Amino acid sequence: MLKIAVPNKGSLAETAAWMLDEAGYRGRRDGKELIVVDARNEVEFFFLRPRDIATYVGSGALDVGITGRDLLLDSGSDAVEVEGLGFARSTFRFAGPAGRFTDAADLQGVRIASSYTLLVEAHLASLGVTAELVRLDGAVESAVRLGVADAVADVVETGATLRAQGLEVFGEPILASEAVLISNGQHPAGLNTLKRRLDGVMVARDYVLVDYDIERSRLDAAIDVAHGFESATVSPLQKEGWVAVRVMVRRDETNQIMDALADVGARAIIVSRIHAARI
Numbered sequence: 111m112l113k114i115a116v117p118n119k120g121s122l123a124e125t126a127a128w129m130l131d132e133a134g135y136r137g138r139r140d141g142k143e144l145i146v147v148d149a150r151n152e153v154e155f156f157f158l159r160p161r162d163i164a165t166y167v168g169s170g171a172l173d174v175g176i177t178g179r180d181l182l183l184d185s186g187s188d189a190v191e192v193e194g195l196g197f198a199r200s201t202f203r204f205a206g207p208a209g210r211f212t213d214a215a216d217l218q219g220v221r222i223a224s225s226y227t228l229l230v231e232a233h234l235a236s237l238g239v240t241a242e243l244v245r246l247d248g249a250v251e252s253a254v255r256l257g258v259a260d261a262v263a264d265v266v267e268t269g270a271t272l273r274a275q276g277l278e279v280f281g282e283p284i285l286a287s288e289a290v291l292i293s294n295g296q297h298p299a300g301l302n303t304l305k306r307r308l309d310g311v312m313v314a315r316d317y318v319l320v321d322y323d324i325e326r327s328r329l330d331a332a333i334d335v336a337h338g339f340e341s342a343t344v345s346p347l348q349k350e351g352w353v354a355v356r357v358m359v360r361r362d363e364t365n366q367i368m369d370a371l372a373d374v375g376a377r378a379i380i381v382s383r384i385h386a387a388r389i
């Protein structure tokens with residue numbers, strides 16, 4: 111059985127569980143279940159704290175897991191990223207009181223609060239900067255106001271939490287993070303199936319199908335607008351000189367693409383959801 115580590119709580123838990131459910135795996139019946147055996151799919155799920163997942167996978171105790179890229183890099187474990195899963199996207203950044211710092215080099219000798227001290231230390235070392243790391247569990251943005259640090263290094267999504275504490279980001283982003291599938295570098299039986307299924311869930315989540323009719327003479331212009339995932343499916347229509355076209359497009363580009371297709375002469379443009387996919 112493939113042993114899979116899954117976040118039991120926090121920002122990653124709900125979407126990770128949703129993806130696995132969409133991928134056809136058995137979920138847990140309640141939030142207290144720590145181990146779920148899915149005999150039909152020959153996998154066993156272990157619900158663990160997101161921060162511990164890379165440690166379990168890197169040690170070889172579990173085969174694969176879902177965690178954050180930032181948590182993986184901060185773990186110092188031997189686990190490796192298999193692929194990004196396209197959710198829990200954030201950047202990891204330095205921030206300080208408005209106007210106080212302009213660059214990471216300004217951090218020489220100051221106190222930096224973070225929940226990701228290993229990640230920050232490695233980054234500072236690569237820049238040749240030495241600072242004092244203050245390790246906190248969360249709500250790191252309060253550390254400057256409360257006087258335990260001069261700057262912070264933390265997860266930034268919208269930036270609202272930083273702004274509310276009078277902080278602003280400075281310097282280059284340390285990392286672009288998202289939820290990731292990790293392994294211990296081995297290729298256990300079942301990993302390919304898991305990965306293919308998760309890839310299918312991501313395609314169904316991120317893409318839609320667009321169908322339209324168009325005069326064959328205008329087809330090239332329409333294909334320039336949207337060429338499809340692999341290539342467009344083009345079928346003849348009963349009406350002389352017309353074709354029906356089907357392409358996959360990114361869901362977040364749907365309306366711009368519909369507008370552009372209409373502009374080049376497409377008619378009867380219809381968008382449908384993808385329920386499931388294997389690419």
Ligand SMILES: Nc1ncnc2c1ncn2[C@@H]1O[C@H](COP(=O)(O)OP(=O)(O)OP(=O)(O)O)[C@@H](O)[C@H]1O
Nearest residue numbers: 119120121160161178179180198199200265267287
């Ligand atoms: N606001 C956010 N937007 C996107 N990703 C986030 C956000 N907050 C945390 N994450 C991501 O979630 C992961 C951390 O999950 P974890 O459950 O340890 O912390 P958490 O979500 O802050 O939970 P909690 O604060 O309840 O302990 C990291 O990969 C981090 O990048």
Ligand SMILES: O=P(O)(O)OC[C@H]1O[C@H](OP(=O)(O)OP(=O)(O)O)[C@H](O)[C@@H]1O
Nearest residue numbers: 248249250265266267268269270271272
């Ligand atoms: O840029 P924003 O959209 O404001 O989001 C980023 C904040 O969200 C998370 O905090 P969370 O609520 O999980 O609390 P925590 O700091 O205690 O982890 C993260 O740690 C940041 O603090």
Ligand SMILES: [Mg+2]
Nearest residue numbers: 120121248249
């Ligand atoms: Mg948090």
